[in-house]
Amino acid sequence: MDAEEYQDHPVRSYVLTSGRAHPSRNTLRPETLVCAAPGHRQPPDRQAAELVRLCSGTLALAEAAAYLGRPVSLLAVLVSDLVDQGFLTIRSNHQPNVLPDTDTLEKVLDGLRRL
Amino acid sequence: MDSAGSDVAAPAADGRHLAPTVARSVKVLVVGAFGVGKTTLIRAVSEIEPLSTEERITTASVGVDPAFPEKRTTTVAMDFGRITLSDEIALYLFGTPGQRRFWDLWAGLAEGAVGALVMVDLRNLDASFEVLDQLELQTRIPFAVVVNEFPDSPSYPLEDIRAALDVLPETPVVTCDARDRSSAIETLVSLVEHALQRQSALAGQGLPA
Numbered sequence: 001m002d003a004e005e006y007q008d009h010p011v012r013s014y015v016l017t018s019g020r021a022h023p024s025r026n027t028l029r030p031e032t033l034v035c036a037a038p039g040h041r042q043p044p045d046r047q048a049a050e051l052v053r054l055c056s057g058t059l060a061l062a063e064a065a066a067y068l069g070r071p072v073s074l075l076a077v078l079v080s081d082l083v084d085q086g087f088l089t090i091r092s093n094h095q096p097n098v099l100p101d102t103d104t105l106e107k108v109l110d111g112l113r114r115l
Numbered sequence: 116m117d118s119a120g121s122d123v124a125a126p127a128a129d130g131r132h133l134a135p136t137v138a139r140s141v142k143v144l145v146v147g148a149f150g151v152g153k154t155t156l157i158r159a160v161s162e163i164e165p166l167s168t169e170e171r172i173t174t175a176s177v178g179v180d181p182a183f184p185e186k187r188t189t190t191v192a193m194d195f196g197r198i199t200l201s202d203e204i205a206l207y208l209f210g211t212p213g214q215r216r217f218w219d220l221w222a223g224l225a226e227g228a229v230g231a232l233v234m235v236d237l238r239n240l241d242a243s244f245e246v247l248d249q250l251e252l253q254t255r256i257p258f259a260v261v262v263n264e265f266p267d268s269p270s271y272p273l274e275d276i277r278a279a280l281d282v283l284p285e286t287p288v289v290t291c292d293a294r295d296r297s298s299a300i301e302t303l304v305s306l307v308e309h310a311l312q313r314q315s316a317l318a319g320q321g322l323p324a
Contacts, residue, residue: 107200111198115160
């Protein structure tokens with residue numbers, strides 16, 4: 001599929017992100033949990049407002065991307081901006097280049113065994 | 116999804132959101148060739164209907180299939196699901212094709228992952244070698260080989276499969292029925308046990324995990 005066939009949205013991705021391809025922080029991953037900042041202010045931009053509404057509860061970046069029909073890479077840029085502007089907060093923080101620690105792995109294993 | 120018998124916080128009423136207490140997330144990659152059962156396994160364990168996003172990636176220019184003769188941009192779907200493991204941790208399962216030409220996509224995904232389930236179809240074992248090579252050469256994440264048993268799969272002893280795939284002795288090689296929830300959960304247990312063992316082995320050598 002070439003670029004000309006990728007027209008599932010009337011507005012191209014780079015317009016939504018003002019031409020930027022990279023988010024303002026590098027700790028956002030597909031599994032990073034985000035939710036609306038307390039107070040539930042709505043950003044004026046329609047696209048941003050839709051995203052903040054979707055994040056009225058906690059969900060992962062990838063989930064927001066899927067529900068909005070956008071690539072995760074685009075959502076990372078939008079979410080990052082909205083965090084900077086105080087509309088969204090990050091619930092789970094991830095360090096770059098760090099694997100889950102022993103405590104986390106043990107909790108994951110316990111959780112799986114209880115399923 | 117039925118979670119009877121667990122003390123896990125229920126997802127919020129609309130089914131989309133996690134319980135408000137969940138503030139940690141981890142992920143497992145489910146990689147393998149097309150049609151090997153990645154989405155089937157994700158569906159079997161996920162508490163949400165599996166979701167999908169499309170990512171635009173630049174495909175590798177070497178060793179690609181003849182349909183993609185040179186470096187170019189393509190769109191690839193990533194299916195994923197979610198399991199709330201406790202009132203504080205959610206596990207995401209990201210399914211992605213494992214071939215080298217999709218490396219750009221899953222290299223980013225691999226960062227920080229608990230590990231990967233490498234799904235294998237015994238009727239098409241050749242397709243697995245490239246996936247295993249990429250994982251071993253390009254990432255540090257632990258993985259388990261999951262042989263998805265299709266009704267018409269040939270039956271081989273696990274040791275023969277291990278020998279054919281040439282994986283390290285400590286790498287788990289397990290069989291599963293990807294359609295079956297408890298069978299799929301067992302594969303995740305094997306992977307996380309392996310990840311823990313590997314971490315303590317590395318710690319024993321004074322190396323960072």
